[in-house]
Amino acid sequence: MGINCCTNKNLIQVNQKGKHLVVDIHCHLNVPAADKIVQEKYPGPPPGIHEFSNDKSNEVNRAQFCEIGATLNNINLRLKDMDKLGIDVQVISPNPGQYFYYTDPETGLAASQTINNGIADAVASNPERFVGMGTVPMQDIDLAITEMRRCASELNLRGIEISTNVNGKDLHDEVLQPFFAEAEALGILLFIHPLGFTHAHRMKEYYFNNLIGNPLESTLAVSHLIFGGVLDRYPGLKICVAHGGGYIPGYWGRMDHGWRARADCSEHCQHLPSSYLRKLWFDTLVFDKEQLASLVRTHGSDRLCLGSDYPFDMAEPDPVAFHDELDEADKAKVMGLNAAELLGIEVKL
Numbered sequence: 001m002g003i004n005c006c007t008n009k010n011l012i013q014v015n016q017k018g019k020h021l022v023v024d025i026h027c028h029l030n031v032p033a034a035d036k037i038v039q040e041k042y043p044g045p046p047p048g049i050h051e052f053s054n055d056k057s058n059e060v061n062r063a064q065f066c067e068i069g070a071t072l073n074n075i076n077l078r079l080k081d082m083d084k085l086g087i088d089v090q091v092i093s094p095n096p097g098q099y100f101y102y103t104d105p106e107t108g109l110a111a112s113q114t115i116n117n118g119i120a121d122a123v124a125s126n127p128e129r130f131v132g133m134g135t136v137p138m139q140d141i142d143l144a145i146t147e148m149r150r151c152a153s154e155l156n157l158r159g160i161e162i163s164t165n166v167n168g169k170d171l172h173d174e175v176l177q178p179f180f181a182e183a184e185a186l187g188i189l190l191f192i193h194p195l196g197f198t199h200a201h202r203m204k205e206y207y208f209n210n211l212i213g214n215p216l217e218s219t220l221a222v223s224h225l226i227f228g229g230v231l232d233r234y235p236g237l238k239i240c241v242a243h244g245g246g247y248i249p250g251y252w253g254r255m256d257h258g259w260r261a262r263a264d265c266s267e268h269c270q271h272l273p274s275s276y277l278r279k280l281w282f283d284t285l286v287f288d289k290e291q292l293a294s295l296v297r298t299h300g301s302d303r304l305c306l307g308s309d310y311p312f313d314m315a316e317p318d319p320v321a322f323h324d325e326l327d328e329a330d331k332a333k334v335m336g337l338n339a340a341e342l343l344g345i346e347v348k349l
Contacts, residue, residue: 016088021336022320023089023131023345024082025191026242026283026307030072030095031118034111038100041107046097052200052209060207064313071311075122079129081310086320088336090310091343092119093133093161096195101139101167108137112147120155131343133159133191138166141175145182152186158343159189159240164221165198171221172228172268184234189342193242194218210314218246223255226276229268238342240281240305244291249299252277281342283307284334285316289325301330305339 016022050058071077072095082090100111116134123132134151136144151157160183166176183190197203197213218241225231225239248255255273258265277299285307286292295304306323309315316322323331339345 017083018086018088018320020332021089021340022087023091023306023336023339023343024087024308024310024319025091025240025305025339025342026193026285027090027092027310028072028095028312029075029092029119029122030098031115032073033118034098034100034114037111037114038103038107042103046100047102048196048198049097052196052204052213053207054204057204057207068311068313075125075130078310079126082129085308085318087308089129089131089339089345091131091133091158091339092122093159093191093193094119094135096161096163096193099135099138099163099195101137101163103137103139105137105140105143108139109143109147112137113150116147116151116155116157120157123156131345132157133161133189135161136179138162138176138179141179144179148179148182148186148188152188159191161191161193164192164194164217168198170224170228172224172230177230177233180230180234180237183238184236187236187238189238189240191240191242192218192221194221194246215243215246218243219248220246222246222248222277222280223273226255226273227265227269229270231276231279232268232270235279238281240283240342242283242285242307242309244284244286244295245277245280245282245299249277249282249295250291278303281305281338284319284323285309287316289322292322293325296326296330296334301326301333302338304334305342306335 078090094115098115100108112135119132119134123130134157136147138144148160151160169176194214194217196209197217200209200213203209203213222241222245252274259269259273281303283305284292306319308319323335326334
């Protein structure tokens with residue numbers, strides 16, 4: 001059995017090894033050349049990167065990056081890991097630490113172009129195993145749109161990874177709307193991935209800015225898209241949210257009640273907030289099989305995609321086995337068929 005990835009009339013033949021097609025939609029690649037571009041103008045750690053973590057967490061993070069650096073910064077070791085884990089295709093997205101929204105627009109564009117070229121090269125080196133997503137300089141929407149178009153038309157990247165906010169601007173901000181309009185027009189996937197919480201003064205210990213902050217950021221991002229009317233304005237947007245969509249899939253009833261009870265909650269949102277959740281895709285990086293079953297029960301198996309967060313320590317260590325308790329029809333969708341549809345992959349027997 002094989003699959004063809006079909007975007008811009010470019011076909012990629014991939015061999016499926018197991019019973020089900022397995023596509024990991026949440027995998028990261030760091031491009032060191034982009035760090036060099038930014039460091040020349042903005043030396044030192046990015047702003048805010050250590051603001052909401054304590055010395056112990058920073059120590060653990062340094063050790064982690066020493067351990068995974070060879071894998072995060074290139075693709076030479078990935079194929080062995082993919083074969084060991086039973087992954088047919090990795091969807092490679094940028095390391096979230098390389099958003100670089102804080103730089104001036106020209107530096108941000110140069111870094112984004114370097115990252116996107118690096119990811120495109122990684123995919124080209126083994127196109128039967130890798131699919132790519134890019135990044136854009138969201139601090140300048142005109143440049144972001146131009147680079148998104150290049151990703152789609154020239155680099156054959158299947159999506160754009162964006163953060164949950166842009167330098168403090170939430171995703172319903174008017175300045176960002178032309179970007180969403182163009183993403184809808186292009187039919188390109190937007191993969192929303194957080195980078196910690198922006199106001200995490202009480203989350204410095206125990207790595208809370210990741211453990212709690214990342215899902216909370218995703219919850220806010222999705223909520224702003226819903227309540228701010230973005231999903232009403234651009235109903236054709238294709239959006240996948242990392243980490244199971246954050247907390248919102250497990251506590252949407254309170255939002256629905258607020259929408260019914262309060263005019264300030266329904267001012268820009270035309271329908272029940274929970275109804276929009278069924279229009280989004282979530283990855284399955286929730287670590288607990290009962291939570292996965294709950295997602296399938298409340299959200300539906302046709303909008304979930306296997307995601308591991310490879311190669312970080314917060315990755316699901318056995319992503320295929322994690323889905324073992326789903327029934328076969330749900331398993332086939334979640335492990336690969338949904339991502340195939342979302343990314344323009346055609347399964348061929």
